[in-house]
Amino acid sequence: MAGTTSDAATRRDFIYVASGAMGAVAAGAVAWPLIQQMNPSAAALALATTETDIGAIQPGQQVIIKHRGQPLFVRRRTPEEIKSAQAVDVAALPDGLARNAGKDAALPASDANRTIKAEWLVVSGVCTHLGCTPTVSTPSAPEGEYGGWLCHCHGSAYDTSGRIRKGPAPENLHVPVYSFMSDTRIKVG
Amino acid sequence: MSGPSTYNPKSGIEKWLDQRLPLPRFMHDTMLTFPTPRNLNFWYTFGGILTFCLGVQIITGIVLAMHYVANAGLAFDSVEKIMRDVNYGWLIRYVHANGASMFFLAVYIHMFRGIYYGSYKAPREIIWILGVLIYLLMTATAFFGYVLPWGQMSFWGATVITNLFSAIPVIGPGIATWLWGDFAVGDATLNRFFSLHYLLPFIIAGVVGLHIWALHVPGNNNPLGIDVKSPQDTVPFHPYYTVKDAFFLVLFIIVFAGFVFFEPEFFGSPDNNIPANPLVTPPDIVPEWYLLPFYAMLRSVPDKLLGVLVMGAAIVSLAVLPWTDTSRVRSNRFRPTMKWFFWFFVVACVTLGYCGSQPVDATIAGIPAVWIARLASLYYFAFIYPIMFFVGLFETPKPLPASIAQSVLGDKPAAAE
Numbered sequence: 001m002a003g004t005t006s007d008a009a010t011r012r013d014f015i016y017v018a019s020g021a022m023g024a025v026a027a028g029a030v031a032w033p034l035i036q037q038m039n040p041s042a043a044a045l046a047l048a049t050t051e052t053d054i055g056a057i058q059p060g061q062q063v064i065i066k067h068r069g070q071p072l073f074v075r076r077r078t079p080e081e082i083k084s085a086q087a088v089d090v091a092a093l094p095d096g097l098a099r100n101a102g103k104d105a106a107l108p109a110s111d112a113n114r115t116i117k118a119e120w121l122v123v124s125g126v127c128t129h130l131g132c133t134p135t136v137s138t139p140s141a142p143e144g145e146y147g148g149w150l151c152h153c154h155g156s157a158y159d160t161s162g163r164i165r166k167g168p169a170p171e172n173l174h175v176p177v178y179s180f181m182s183d184t185r186i187k188v189g
Numbered sequence: 190m191s192g193p194s195t196y197n198p199k200s201g202i203e204k205w206l207d208q209r210l211p212l213p214r215f216m217h218d219t220m221l222t223f224p225t226p227r228n229l230n231f232w233y234t235f236g237g238i239l240t241f242c243l244g245v246q247i248i249t250g251i252v253l254a255m256h257y258v259a260n261a262g263l264a265f266d267s268v269e270k271i272m273r274d275v276n277y278g279w280l281i282r283y284v285h286a287n288g289a290s291m292f293f294l295a296v297y298i299h300m301f302r303g304i305y306y307g308s309y310k311a312p313r314e315i316i317w318i319l320g321v322l323i324y325l326l327m328t329a330t331a332f333f334g335y336v337l338p339w340g341q342m343s344f345w346g347a348t349v350i351t352n353l354f355s356a357i358p359v360i361g362p363g364i365a366t367w368l369w370g371d372f373a374v375g376d377a378t379l380n381r382f383f384s385l386h387y388l389l390p391f392i393i394a395g396v397v398g399l400h401i402w403a404l405h406v407p408g409n410n411n412p413l414g415i416d417v418k419s420p421q422d423t424v425p426f427h428p429y430y431t432v433k434d435a436f437f438l439v440l441f442i443i444v445f446a447g448f449v450f451f452e453p454e455f456f457g458s459p460d461n462n463i464p465a466n467p468l469v470t471p472p473d474i475v476p477e478w479y480l481l482p483f484y485a486m487l488r489s490v491p492d493k494l495l496g497v498l499v500m501g502a503a504i505v506s507l508a509v510l511p512w513t514d515t516s517r518v519r520s521n522r523f524r525p526t527m528k529w530f531f532w533f534f535v536v537a538c539v540t541l542g543y544c545g546s547q548p549v550d551a552t553i554a555g556i557p558a559v560w561i562a563r564l565a566s567l568y569y570f571a572f573i574y575p576i577m578f579f580v581g582l583f584e585t586p587k588p589l590p591a592s593i594a595q596s597v598l599g600d601k602p603a604a605a606e
Contacts, residue, residue, distance in 0.1 A: 035367075039382065044371045046443035064468050069373040070469045125468070126373075129493055131352035132345065133470040152475045153349060154488055170493045 044068075048189045051135060054120070055184030062136045064125055068186050071125030071133050072176065073149075074186070082118050084147060085111040085161035094164050095173075099177040111161045114175050122178050122186065123162035127151040129169035133160060149173075195222050219405055224423035225430050226411035228597050231307075233409065235299040237434035238441050242292040243268050243397065247576060249285040250334075257337065259383035261376035262338035265464045270591045283453040289331050290456040290588045291445045293479035304510070305531055307519025309411040314511040319400040321508045326393045328480065328504075332388035339379060341471050342460030347382070349474060352585050353487075356497040373467060413596055414520025421568055422593035443491050473548055481545030482538050486569070488549065489562040499566065506573045515581030523587040537565040 050067040054074055057063055062075035077085070090096060090108045098113035107113045113163070115121055125133045134149035134156070144150035144157030148164045151157075156167030163172040178188040196214040198204045207214055256275050258267040271278035281540045300320070303309055336347045336405035351374060355365040370377030417423055424430075448455055456478060460471045476484050483500045490496035544553070544562035551558040590596035594603060 001278065038367050038370055040366060040371050041377065044375075069371055069375045069467060081525075118396075119593060129352075130349040131355075131373075132349065132474065133468065135470075151470075152472050152549070153470065154343075168491050168493055168496065 018113070028066075051181070053185055055105045059119075060138065064133075065188075067176065072188060073123050073125045073136070073173070075121045075136070077119055077121055081147060081160040082111070085121075085159060086118075087159070088159065088163070094166075095170065095172045097172070098175070099139070099172045102175065102177045109161075109163055109172055114161050114163075114172070116178070116180060120186075121160070121162060122188070123173040123175050126174070127153065127156055127169055128164065128166070128171040128173065129154050129156050129185070134173075151156065194218050194435065219401075219426075221425065221427040223405065224408065224417070224420065224425040225426045226409055226422060226593055227419055227424045227429075228411050228413060229409060229430065229433075230412050230591050231437060232298065232302040232412075234434050234437035235295050235302065238295045238438055239292070239299060240397065241438055241441075242295055243390065243394060245288050246285065246292060247394070249281050249288065250387070250390065252281050253285055254387060257383075259337070259380050261379050261465070264317075264337065264379060268338045275596075280449070283449045287445065287448045287453060287456065289334065290317070290448070290477070290479065291441070292327065293331070295441070296327065297479070300324070300507075301535060301561045304534075305521045306410055306412055307414050307514070307516070307521070308398045309511045310414075310514060310516075310519050311511065313404075313410060316375060316400060316403045317511060318508050319396055319403060321399060321504070322338075323393055323396050324507075325504060326389055326396065326452040330386060330393065331477065331479070333382040333389070336349065336379065337386060337478060338461060339465045341463045341465060341469075342458045342474070344374060344465035344467065345470055345474050346476060347378060350476075353497045353500075356494040358494070377465075409559040411593060412520060412522060413590060413593060414518060414523070415593065418592050419594065430573060475546055479544070481539035481543075483540040485545030485562040486566045488545070488564050490560055503566075504567060506570065510573060510577065513577040515578055516584065516586070517581075518586040518589065523589055524580075524584060525587060528583045530572060530576050530580060533568065537568045540565045542570070 018178040021108055047068055050065065050072075052065045052074070052078070054063070057074065057076045059076050060078045061079075062073055064071045064073060066072070087110070090110050095127045096109050098107040098109050100107065100114055102116075103113060103182050114123075126168050127134050129151065130153060132151050132153035134151040135143045136149055137143035137147050144166070146157050146159035148162060148165075151167070151169065154168050156157070156169035158169075158173055159165050161172075162169070162175070176188050178186050194217075195215055196207075196211075198207045198213070198216040198315070203213060206212070253271065256267065256271045256278060258264055268282070271282050273279075275281075281527060303317065331352055332346070336343045345368070351365055351368050354368060355361040357364060366372060368378070369375065407512045408423075412419075418606065458475065464472075475481070483503055486503055487500045490499050516524065516527065518524055519533055541562055544558045547558045549559070553561055590599075
């Protein structure tokens, strides 16, 4: 490939490739803002933390608070509920991970790894299957066989630690990052 | 079939236009003289009916958009305002809402007709694939539209469907957040769904144009499934099929109007008259009737990702029918074995729809609905792949008539053959 013609062809090839590459970069640069505008806006991101008073919640009761537009369960568990959550064999669970955003991702799904204080269970109210809000189970109105929650959309049953026990949901109810500001106040996020 | 044009411009202005933009020639050749098999039956009138449905949805939709407010705080009330205060708003909204159901009713008949008469087979594969694409766009449009009234079913339907994407490994949750524009379905989601709901019908109209263009290359299939061989096999589209289509369109409109005026909430869910509440899921979430078969498939698989894949595969698999079907004969009229499998396929689809409408743990005649749905899903895929493939190979079809004209005009014993 010697001679003046092949030199000229090489120069032209270079120009083709270079202009094509610049065109691709430009197309990508135009596409990026058009794609990125769909992601949560600054206003949505600003609502990252939620504080709530939990002093009025009685044992056996749950309240649903709204955090980042989604329901969050705050449940004050009875001693029996804590006992049944702690008695579960972690190795036999469908999802063996704690799913606690405040702790190491590799921790097993023991009840201790999913709570800060055993009496308080704070979990996302979003079913890990397709995002419905599961219904809470109480001794007088049981939902599902495991005493925690039952999702009526597709039949996922959770236990008193919010762990998936039966149904199509792949993961335990997620535990958000939260902290106790006092005995009666938590901050989520 | 798009043979030489028979258009003959008469006036000076027609000649002038014909040399610059031959639109009258195009209309003349495609809508008036287009040679159409003379034996098309009732089931072939749904193409025209579907075009009518698309037109109705676009016109009523544009009107509704003049009164609707795409804002999570105002959407529900603006729909109530349309129903109560806007002049004839109730009528326009009921036509639009029931129009969606009528649209799907017609498209399902149109699709089953295509399968029964082998209309997807060569040389009409592209028509069929464009049709599957139109159907996909219709489901997306209908889904976006159902979210707009911002009732409980709107909100939770949107939550469940967008969460399907979160089943994708690694990038799934990011895609869901991207679709929502927030960490859950909310105001940002509603706004973008409104924008897309307005856009997609025009894209559908474009693909319908391609669908008809592709149809006009080989011409219509027909109930005999044999090719047009001579001009005696055809009649001009106008007046024969314009009148036939118009007649059945009127019958269709009577049914349509029956729902609009006498049972306008027949297809609706009472829960959608409750404003959206992100903290309370209704006890039973059920999609619109036309998505129930796919919903039943989703629920019949106990694994989240697999369920989503099965549901997607059910729609996409339709597009490969032209290649899984090995039969040399198009029409099921001449396929004594396939005919049974076809009707059983219809039954399986209806059964899936019924299972999808039932609560998760329901039983039908003592059998859990989920197991019935599993069997029906299995048959759905078996029909498209092994049954289409092997029945086509081993079945002996009945003898085909020599031509459409002979079949239609010949003496009765010959036609019955």
